[in-house]
Amino acid sequence: MSETPRAQATDAIRHADILIVGGGLSGAMLAAQLLRLPGKRSVLVIEPRAELGRGEAYSAVELGHTLNGNAARMSVDPDNADDLTQWLTEHIEAGGWPESDQQHVPISELFPPRGLFGVYVQQRLREAQAVGALNGSTVEHVRAEVVDLETLDDSVRLTLSDGQRLQGAYAVLATGMFPAARTPQTQSSGVNAAALDPWDVAAMRQLDPQSTVLIIGSGLTMVDAVVSLEQAGHRGPINVFSRHGLLPHVRRQPPAWVDFLAEDATLRTPRQLVRELRRHCRDAIARGIDWQAPLDTVRAHIGRLWNQATDAQRRQFVRHVRPWWESHHHRSPPLSAELVARLHGEGRLHIEAASFKGLAPSTHGDNVSLYIRRRGEAETSVVSGAALINSSGIEYDWRRVARPLPRQLLARGLIQPGPLALGIAAAADGAVMDAKGDVSDRLFAMGPPLRGMWWESTAVTDVASQAKALATRLTKPCSH
Structure with missing residues (x-):
């Protein structure tokens, strides 16, 4: 080039x-x-x-x-859904990415x-x-x-x-x-100036391995930040604060499910979509099928449904459905999800439903302090740690x-x-x-x-x- x-x-x-x-x-x-x-x-x-x-x-x-989608979902060729799978096959056969065998799945299901x-x-x-x-x-x-x-x-x-x-x-x-973590913003609390980059493993190696790290946001950027901390050798507490306290679900490979949106043209609003999707997910679970199967059929229709919705319906979706949509639809790759689950099970990773209200004056030397308001509480609290990571997603x-x-x-x-x-x-x-x-x-x-x-x-x-x-x-x- x-x-x-x-x-x-x-x-x-x-x-x-x-x-x-x-x-x-x-x-x-x-x-x-x-x-x-x-x-x-x-x-x-x-x-x-x-x-x-x-x-x-x-x-x-x-x-x-890694990608948060497997190879079969990530082709850059709109006319060949298997393009990445085919490229990976050739790349791995030529000796590239030897670590791929750690995932123990077919190439189409790898998360590169x-x-x-x-x-x-x-x-x-x-x-x-x-x-x-x-x-x-x-x-x-x-x-x-x-x-x-x-x-x-x-x-x-x-x-x-x-x-x-x-x-x-x-x-x-x-x-x-x-990315909010890397983007200068016109209305800023200065959080980025005080925060570590979620992907900067080298900077994280400078932390005391046993120190407490604070993370704002609990989506996929947070998952990346936890992976970065693990690779940097951090072994201390990780405290995550997000408004709803929801973690991304792990991405699995569910079986095919009927495309119910293609079969029912009357489903047009976000409310109708959510109601019908819940019904199909309950049906899948009752039949012993992964609930992600019906959810994955929605992907092809979301643009049409969103585009034809009114602004009032869109606001309703963003206000009431978006957090759950994000955690269920924007799922974590399996290896990263396993790490998050392990740290949570060990008691090292804590997640709280709390809103970030700004930086607070630090009272512990080089520590970073935040004002947060926990869900259900009227007053703000102050939390402190050795480092802060802004994982609040995309601006x-x-x-x-x-x-x-x-x-x-x-x-x-x-x-x-x-x-x-x-x-x-x-x-x-x-x-x-x-x-x-x-x-x-x-x-x-x-x-x-x-x-x-x-x-x-x-x-x-x-x-x-x-x-x-x-x-x-x-x-x-x-x-x-």
Whole structure:
């Protein structure tokens, strides 16, 4: 993959057919799909990291940080659900990932390390480059951050952190996720400045192994943080605080279940969905079948159900159902879940239903202290530990993200928050909607920024399908 070196500020403007803002999974998959389509086109992917295809999620280097879905669920090829399984088979046969035999399951049921998944994405991108080269198509990695974006009558112009300016017929916001633990926020309690990165094993090795660690949030980021602590040699207490005190369930491989949503077109609202899903789960349990079987059939319909729901129904879902949806649907890989269960059983990991209310003045030297309010209590309490980890998940509200591009897009009125302030608003084909409600014919988005449009817009299969559809849309002959 060719990479453009950082340049000094210049008045020159580089031109390309398509500009992709972000080079993680979303950007890499869109680039691959564009390369595979007939025709000659130039694509620039603007990504500050040294490699494309990794982003936040797949830059992990520890083997213990695995995907939370097995290989059969994580193909980047929307036309071949077995693509990752096939790649892993070849990779393992060639001597790669020797630790895979520790999971004792067929290759399709393996949960690969996230870093290895990044290697898979990069290989598929290189293969697409070879296909594109036959047509004269190119993809180039511009290593910088996009700090501003303007839409012109016939193009989009980007300004980069190193002073470069790029111009293309189309631009795509493939910015991926903004993890709360790593994202500067406009409304911040300073928690990130006081917290350890959930994936920074090296920093955790500096802790007293017997010290107490505090964690805010109990979702999958917390699971990763516990894995990091274990690999760092930490053996002390871990105290987890989250509003509902729910842990992710372990992901299993349930048998097939009838697609009840496809069979009943009257199920349209979140309330109807939850009621019917509970009925099917009870039926499965009564028949000795894993309750995850009926739950897994819902995945294919969630985007349609969310998109056709009213804002009132969506708010009802977020307020009353979301915590349980997250813990049941966004499940933990088996090895990580086993670690969490073991530490909980040993009494080392404690989880409390409590709301984080801010940092408190420390009264124990270098310790970190928090204000929390436990569920059912009116008064706040203070808890202290040697270290704090912010595992509160993903920040989807772009108004709270203190990065140059989201702030500039909002200031220019080029975007508006998506439903319930989840991501940004867009048409069904990913065309971005501005502050006035007008749909752009030059600026598009895909992946996590469309969370508010489809609710689930972050899984690999979601991103792969969106990439294929958007590539087709961007390569249609212009109608204007």
